[in-house]
Amino acid sequence: MNDRSHSPGSVRPGGRTARTREAVLSAALDELADNGYAALSVEGVAQRSGVHPATIRRRWRTVEGVMCDALIRTGATELAIPDTGGLQQDLRLFAQAIGGFYTAPRHQAFLQGIVSAASRDPSAGDTLRDTISERLRVASAIIHRAVERGELPPDTDAEEAIAAMSAPFYYRLLVSRRPLDQRLPLISADAVYHAALAGAFSIPGADTGEQGSD
Amino acid sequence: MNDRSHSPGSVRPGGRTARTREAVLSAALDELADNGYAALSVEGVAQRSGVHPATIRRRWRTVEGVMCDALIRTGATELAIPDTGGLQQDLRLFAQAIGGFYTAPRHQAFLQGIVSAASRDPSAGDTLRDTISERLRVASAIIHRAVERGELPPDTDAEEAIAAMSAPFYYRLLVSRRPLDQRLPLISADAVYHAALAGAFSIPGADTGEQGSD
Numbered sequence: 001m002n003d004r005s006h007s008p009g010s011v012r013p014g015g016r017t018a019r020t021r022e023a024v025l026s027a028a029l030d031e032l033a034d035n036g037y038a039a040l041s042v043e044g045v046a047q048r049s050g051v052h053p054a055t056i057r058r059r060w061r062t063v064e065g066v067m068c069d070a071l072i073r074t075g076a077t078e079l080a081i082p083d084t085g086g087l088q089q090d091l092r093l094f095a096q097a098i099g100g101f102y103t104a105p106r107h108q109a110f111l112q113g114i115v116s117a118a119s120r121d122p123s124a125g126d127t128l129r130d131t132i133s134e135r136l137r138v139a140s141a142i143i144h145r146a147v148e149r150g151e152l153p154p155d156t157d158a159e160e161a162i163a164a165m166s167a168p169f170y171y172r173l174l175v176s177r178r179p180l181d182q183r184l185p186l187i188s189a190d191a192v193y194h195a196a197l198a199g200a201f202s203i204p205g206a207d208t209g210e211q212g213s214d
Numbered sequence: 215m216n217d218r219s220h221s222p223g224s225v226r227p228g229g230r231t232a233r234t235r236e237a238v239l240s241a242a243l244d245e246l247a248d249n250g251y252a253a254l255s256v257e258g259v260a261q262r263s264g265v266h267p268a269t270i271r272r273r274w275r276t277v278e279g280v281m282c283d284a285l286i287r288t289g290a291t292e293l294a295i296p297d298t299g300g301l302q303q304d305l306r307l308f309a310q311a312i313g314g315f316y317t318a319p320r321h322q323a324f325l326q327g328i329v330s331a332a333s334r335d336p337s338a339g340d341t342l343r344d345t346i347s348e349r350l351r352v353a354s355a356i357i358h359r360a361v362e363r364g365e366l367p368p369d370t371d372a373e374e375a376i377a378a379m380s381a382p383f384y385y386r387l388l389v390s391r392r393p394l395d396q397r398l399p400l401i402s403a404d405a406v407y408h409a410a411l412a413g414a415f416s417i418p419g420a421d422t423g424e425q426g427s428d
Contacts, residue, residue: 125391129391136390157401167378167385174333174388176350177332177346178347187374187378191378194408194414195404195406195408
């Protein structure tokens, strides 16, 4: 529902709009990493990117808007959905991708910025919700495929399972505020794997749950 | 390491300090619920509580300091650690308590405020980390008791298990930004229950893990 058409292959490197977007989003992430969320401003992003502030305001409205777009772009390009043919391995690889992504301090700053923005600006909150919803939908292919292979009960709630696997990373970065480590992806992936096998994500009263595309 | 002595029984209702604390923390939560985090100020809390701004600044320094103290108090008084004699039931009750706590809009606003504050102010971040660390330590009694009863492997990482059970609530409130529902406590508790039984939280190379008291 957002900006879904911007899949990795759809960016035309020669397009002026695409170049502007790239410059602005990179500058915003650099500003965040260098100065933190509290200091982020349209003017700072404009100065660093060389794009006029009015252009930024016209297209993204606020720095929160810029961050939402950056979130959409990084989500689309950096977190591939594994398809190894086995659920446990798919979950482990996906968890490692999440852990690897958020190990970068600039991505941690970015996450903290976007969550703070969402708490202060309802439209940033809506964009974050839509972006995450779309990511959960895409990543639930991992669960749908496992159901189709007969590894999981057909009434497994795929999005709840993916949410449960992702949640510990966000909890650690935003709430318990301890550094990520190499155990967390393994723990999170295996916990959800065993929980899903045991039916903990079954939808009450569901017949077959949702199906992936044929 | 924080304010740990403020267990529910230790508040002296007749004490002036205790009354001031109560007035300031309640006023801060009311301000948050009415006006949101962006508008929260020492002056606003002072006006609503009837406590002089200088008194608030002397004791809590900033509104972030007030929120951290409020976090400590609500955590200590409102989330009891169940002890039913069975792991699955303990986890379900604890998850229901978390879900019930955060169903209140004022507690949601409070969480968003404290997480935003932590991202902007390192000392608020430290307090949040210490507070959550202490909560995880207290709540891990649920897991330690299950280990002592022989329900779980002795090398179970109690705090990781409790973190995994709590994380989906924070993920939903802060990241995926959808309303809590009655299924989430059950899903989260049962997922961690089955994962723990399967050894997903085992500490690699651990002999026996940590022990509860005596």
